[in-house]
Amino acid sequence: MTDADLPADAVRTGVWATLGDARTTLALERAGFDWVGVDAQHGHFDDAALRGLFALRHEAAAPVLVRVAANDPTAIGRALDAGADGVIIPLVQDAEQAEAAVAAAHYPPRGARSWGPLPGSRDTTGGAASMPRPRCAVMVETARAVAAVEDIAATPDLDMVFVGPFDLSLALGRDVDDLLADTAADAPLPVIVRACRAAGVLPGAFAGSPERAAALRAQGFSWIAVTTDSGVLHLGSAAARAGLTPPT
Numbered sequence: 001m002t003d004a005d006l007p008a009d010a011v012r013t014g015v016w017a018t019l020g021d022a023r024t025t026l027a028l029e030r031a032g033f034d035w036v037g038v039d040a041q042h043g044h045f046d047d048a049a050l051r052g053l054f055a056l057r058h059e060a061a062a063p064v065l066v067r068v069a070a071n072d073p074t075a076i077g078r079a080l081d082a083g084a085d086g087v088i089i090p091l092v093q094d095a096e097q098a099e100a101a102v103a104a105a106h107y108p109p110r111g112a113r114s115w116g117p118l119p120g121s122r123d124t125t126g127g128a129a130s131m132p133r134p135r136c137a138v139m140v141e142t143a144r145a146v147a148a149v150e151d152i153a154a155t156p157d158l159d160m161v162f163v164g165p166f167d168l169s170l171a172l173g174r175d176v177d178d179l180l181a182d183t184a185a186d187a188p189l190p191v192i193v194r195a196c197r198a199a200g201v202l203p204g205a206f207a208g209s210p211e212r213a214a215a216l217r218a219q220g221f222s223w224i225a226v227t228t229d230s231g232v233l234h235l236g237s238a239a240a241r242a243g244l245t246p247p248t
């Protein structure tokens with residue numbers, strides 16, 4: 001089944017890779033998550049780590065989207081050249097910046113991505129048309145972006161609006177859990193979900209914990225990064241230890 005066969009609000013449980021380690025990330029991809037976010041903004045994935053990750057990925061089990069360091073055509077092109085199925089662009093503020101992100105992810109005529117022969121690829125002749133369509137998500141995580149979210153979501157060829165609740169709560173001067181629980185019609189998260197539905201793009205978000213993932217799900221988000229690679233280690237360690245811990 002492809003994502004295109006799923007209803008737009010079907011929950012897609014993701015994991016966020018921060019450690020910069022290719023084998024851990026690929027193990028998570030195969031562990032049953034619906035998608036993997038690879039963090040090149042705050043995580044330990046530099047260019048070499050991204051190339052090492054995709055060089056080791058011989059079979060795709062789930063879409064792997066790279067959160068690039070900035071809304072920069074070079075960073076976006078290099079992540080896609082390395083083999084990412086899509087990109088997540090942080091701190092997009094308005095429709096103009098969203099359009100720049102989408103344009104950087106797509107070859108002409110839609111966009112302005114540059115083609116170059118990829119290391120190890122047999123295609124040295126410029127076959128951009130045969131490359132898979134990349135997914136493009138833009139992050140809404142500032143007050144200015146929330147104010148512009150209807151226009152951002154309406155960007156042609158955008159696939160997802162992805163909320164960074166931690167930056168958004170910092171920007172709004174609010175407690176993150178208070179923000180996640182706020183279901184007032186004019187509260188930021190309901191406004192964002194409605195804008196996504198109106199534009200036909202996926203509403204996604206970073207959660208960081210199963211509890212926060214449940215709060216985001218209740219708000220109507222469908223692509224949710226439930227935890228990180230190190231979060232999986234902590235959760236798994238607690239579950240493993242629990243077997244030998246006497247009940248209190």
Ligand code: 3PY
Binds near residue numbers: 168
């Ligand atoms: C945020 O919550 O701001 C994020 O970007 C999560 O990675």
Ligand code: MG
Binds near residue numbers: 090141164167
């Ligand atoms: Mg952020």
